[in-house]
Amino acid sequence: MPPTVECCISSSDAALRSLADCDRVELREERCLEHCGICRAERFAVVNGTLLTHPELSAAVDALAEGAAGEGI
Amino acid sequence: MNVLFVSIDSLRRDFLGAYSDRPEVVDYHVETDNLDRFAERATVFDTHYAGSLPCMPARREWLAGTHDFLWRPWGPMEPFDDPIPELARDEGIVSQLVTDHFHYFQHGSNGYYEDFNGFEFVRGNEYDAWRTSPREPPAAFTDQLLDRETDPPDSTQYLNRSAYARNAAEFETEADFFAPKVFSRASEWLRENQAWDQWFCFVDSFDVHEPFHVPEPYASMYTDEDPADPDMPVWPYYGPIDEGQSELTDQQLEFVRSQFAGSVTMIDRWFGRVLDTLDEEGLWDDTMVVVGSDHGFALGDHGWVGKNDFTVYDVIANTPLMIWHPETSVERVSALTSAVDLYETILDGLGIDPPSGTHSRSLMPLVRGQTSEHRDHALYGLWGSSVNVTDGRYTYHRPPELHSETLCHSTSMQNTHSWFTPPTARTEVDSGSYLPYTDASVWRYPADSWLQHRDERLYDRQSGPGQSTNLAGGDEDATQYMVDVLRRALDELDAPDSQYDRLGL
Structure with missing residues (x-):
C-alpha cells in the first residue's frame, strides 16, 4: 500500500504537489485538515497518519520523491 | 402567527x-x-x-x-x-x-x-x-x-x-x-x-x-x-x-x-x-x-x-x-x-x-396543499469545489478543473480555506458591483479551487439507492441531460462567468 500524504490547500507547496505525479504516493490535498493552528504557523503534512513539520517533513517529501516508498516514515 | x-x-x-x-x-x-x-x-x-x-x-x-x-x-x-x-x-x-x-x-x-x-x-x-x-x-x-x-x-x-x-x-x-x-x-x-x-x-x-x-x-x-x-x-x-x-x-x-x-x-x-x-x-x-x-x-x-x-x-x-x-x-x-x-x-x-x-x-x-410542484432543480455544494445539482431523480456532481481558481465576492476579506483563523489582508483585489442580487460593491479575489473528487459523477436516486453506481459518461443521455440542468440552474441565478470557466462548461 503506497504511503498516504495529506495536506491542506493552504499549507501545501510545489514540493508537496509534485508528489501527485508519483505513483508510489497517495497524495490527498484537502481544503482543511483541521489543524489550522499549525497550518497558520508553518508548512505541514500528515504522512501515514503522522503530522510532520520542518525538518522532518522536508526529509520525508524528499525520500518519497526519490522512491523510498515511505519506509521508516 | x-x-x-x-x-x-x-x-x-x-x-x-x-x-x-x-x-x-x-x-x-x-x-x-x-x-x-x-x-x-x-x-x-x-x-x-x-x-x-x-x-x-x-x-x-x-x-x-x-x-x-x-x-x-x-x-x-x-x-x-x-x-x-x-x-x-x-x-x-x-x-x-x-x-x-x-x-x-x-x-x-x-x-x-x-x-x-x-x-x-x-x-x-x-x-x-x-x-x-x-x-x-x-x-x-x-x-x-x-x-x-x-x-x-x-x-x-x-x-x-x-x-x-x-x-x-x-x-x-x-x-x-x-x-x-x-x-x-x-x-x-x-x-x-x-x-x-x-x-x-x-x-x-x-x-x-x-x-x-x-x-x-x-x-x-x-x-x-x-x-x-x-x-x-x-x-x-x-x-x-x-x-x-x-x-x-x-x-x-x-x-x-x-x-x-x-x-x-x-x-x-x-x-x-x-x-x-x-x-x-x-x-x-x-x-x-x-x-x-x-x-x-x-x-x-x-x-x-x-x-x-x-x-x-x-x-x-x-x-x-x-x-x-x-x-x-x-x-x-x-x-x-x-x-x-x-x-x-x-x-x-x-x-x-x-x-x-x-x-x-x-x-x-x-x-397548504395548493400545489405539488416547487423546483425543477436544486444546486448545492461548498464554495471552491464541486457544484452539485439534482432534479429530484438524478444527482450530478461536477468538479472544478485541475489547478483552477474560484473567485470570492464579499465586503470582507475572508480566510477562504481556513475559516476559523484570523482574516487575511489582501492586496490584489478587484472591487465593483459584481453580484446579480444587489447593487452594492464587493471585493473580488481569487483562491485555489479544491477537489472533493476528480471525476464527473452522476447517480440515479430511483434505480440505484445509495448512490453506489456512477453513471457519468456511461449513460450519455442522462449525463448530458444533467449537464443541461446544471447550466440552466447557473443561468437562472446569473452565476459568475468564472464558475462556468472553472467547471469547464
Missing part, C-alpha cells in the same frame, strides 16, 4: 423514524420518539436538499435567503442582506436565538446573532473559547477527543481540541450537556415570552455535530464498548476511514456510530420538552414550527467520515425537514425543495413581505 425554527446540526435523516426504520449504517433502531411525534403532526419533506455548505453558509441561506456558495465561502452576513430578525424587528416582532453554536462567534461569522432581540449562548461546545483551566485536562477523556501530537494540551494554537476537554471536564449529569441546556432554555423562553404580540424563536442546536460526547444512558444505549475507553474516539477526524489521520478500525467506527446514535436519542428526549411546552401553553394554533438540519454526516458511508472532503452524497445533502402550520393539510411532500426556501417560508409564517431578489421560494403552498 409565531414561528419556532429548530435546527439540529448534522442530523442524518435516516436516523429518524419518520424517514427510515433504521439507519443505513447500523443494524439497530434508533429511538426518536419525539421527532416522530412531531412528524405525525407536521408536513414531512422527502426531497429536501441542502444548498450552501456547511454550517454558516447554510445559516445565511436560512436567515438571508442567499444561495451563498457560488459567490463566496463561509463568511459573515453582508451589509446588503436582509436577515429575518432584522425584518422582524421592523415589523414589531420580537425575536430570540437559543444556541450552543460557537461558529457564531468565530472569525468570519459575524452578523448572524446581532439582529435578534435576545440571544442565549450555551457555552462550551466544540472549540468554544471558554475555559482555559485545567491546563492539563483529564487524560483519558482527552485521548478520546484528540491526537496529542496535533492538538497538544499545552498549546495556544487555534482549533485545538483540548478546548473541549476543558469545557466539558466537569460535566456530571445529563443536564450539564448541551442539547439538554439548549432545549431547556428554549422551553423556558416559550413559557416566559407569551406576553409579546408576535415572536420568532430560532433554536439552533449544535448537537448532533461532533464531538459525539454523551452521558449515560445514551453512551451505552447502542454499544457494548466501555464509553470511557481512551481508544474509542468520540471526535473522529474527517477523511477516509481506511487511511491517514482519519483511519478507524471497524470497532472504532461502530463505536463512533453508536455515540452519534446516542446523541440523536438524547436530543430527541430534550426536544420532546419543547413539544410538551407547546402542548401545555396551548401554542400550536398560532405557532408555525419548522424542524430541520443543515447537513448530514458520513459515518463510514462511501468510505468516509465527516462531510466536507468527498462527493456531496445524499447522506450529506438530502436533509430532513418537517413543518407544522395550523393550515397544514399535507402529510408528505415529494416535491424538490431547497434549504434557501426556508427564508421565505419563515417570512410567510410571520406575515412579512419578502424582499425582492432573494433566491428563496416559500414552501407554504406545498404545506
Whole structure:
C-alpha cells in the first residue's frame, strides 16, 4: 500500500504537489485538515497518519520523491 | 402567527423514524420518539436538499435567503442582506436565538446573532473559547477527543481540541450537556415570552455535530464498548476511514456510530420538552414550527467520515425537514425543495413581505396543499469545489478543473480555506458591483479551487439507492441531460462567468 500524504490547500507547496505525479504516493490535498493552528504557523503534512513539520517533513517529501516508498516514515 | 425554527446540526435523516426504520449504517433502531411525534403532526419533506455548505453558509441561506456558495465561502452576513430578525424587528416582532453554536462567534461569522432581540449562548461546545483551566485536562477523556501530537494540551494554537476537554471536564449529569441546556432554555423562553404580540424563536442546536460526547444512558444505549475507553474516539477526524489521520478500525467506527446514535436519542428526549411546552401553553394554533438540519454526516458511508472532503452524497445533502402550520393539510411532500426556501417560508409564517431578489421560494403552498410542484432543480455544494445539482431523480456532481481558481465576492476579506483563523489582508483585489442580487460593491479575489473528487459523477436516486453506481459518461443521455440542468440552474441565478470557466462548461 503506497504511503498516504495529506495536506491542506493552504499549507501545501510545489514540493508537496509534485508528489501527485508519483505513483508510489497517495497524495490527498484537502481544503482543511483541521489543524489550522499549525497550518497558520508553518508548512505541514500528515504522512501515514503522522503530522510532520520542518525538518522532518522536508526529509520525508524528499525520500518519497526519490522512491523510498515511505519506509521508516 | 409565531414561528419556532429548530435546527439540529448534522442530523442524518435516516436516523429518524419518520424517514427510515433504521439507519443505513447500523443494524439497530434508533429511538426518536419525539421527532416522530412531531412528524405525525407536521408536513414531512422527502426531497429536501441542502444548498450552501456547511454550517454558516447554510445559516445565511436560512436567515438571508442567499444561495451563498457560488459567490463566496463561509463568511459573515453582508451589509446588503436582509436577515429575518432584522425584518422582524421592523415589523414589531420580537425575536430570540437559543444556541450552543460557537461558529457564531468565530472569525468570519459575524452578523448572524446581532439582529435578534435576545440571544442565549450555551457555552462550551466544540472549540468554544471558554475555559482555559485545567491546563492539563483529564487524560483519558482527552485521548478520546484528540491526537496529542496535533492538538497538544499545552498549546495556544487555534482549533485545538483540548478546548473541549476543558469545557466539558466537569460535566456530571445529563443536564450539564448541551442539547439538554439548549432545549431547556428554549422551553423556558416559550413559557416566559407569551406576553409579546408576535415572536420568532430560532433554536439552533449544535448537537448532533461532533464531538459525539454523551452521558449515560445514551453512551451505552447502542454499544457494548466501555464509553470511557481512551481508544474509542468520540471526535473522529474527517477523511477516509481506511487511511491517514482519519483511519478507524471497524470497532472504532461502530463505536463512533453508536455515540452519534446516542446523541440523536438524547436530543430527541430534550426536544420532546419543547413539544410538551407547546402542548401545555396551548401554542400550536398560532405557532408555525419548522424542524430541520443543515447537513448530514458520513459515518463510514462511501468510505468516509465527516462531510466536507468527498462527493456531496445524499447522506450529506438530502436533509430532513418537517413543518407544522395550523393550515397544514399535507402529510408528505415529494416535491424538490431547497434549504434557501426556508427564508421565505419563515417570512410567510410571520406575515412579512419578502424582499425582492432573494433566491428563496416559500414552501407554504406545498404545506397548504395548493400545489405539488416547487423546483425543477436544486444546486448545492461548498464554495471552491464541486457544484452539485439534482432534479429530484438524478444527482450530478461536477468538479472544478485541475489547478483552477474560484473567485470570492464579499465586503470582507475572508480566510477562504481556513475559516476559523484570523482574516487575511489582501492586496490584489478587484472591487465593483459584481453580484446579480444587489447593487452594492464587493471585493473580488481569487483562491485555489479544491477537489472533493476528480471525476464527473452522476447517480440515479430511483434505480440505484445509495448512490453506489456512477453513471457519468456511461449513460450519455442522462449525463448530458444533467449537464443541461446544471447550466440552466447557473443561468437562472446569473452565476459568475468564472464558475462556468472553472467547471469547464
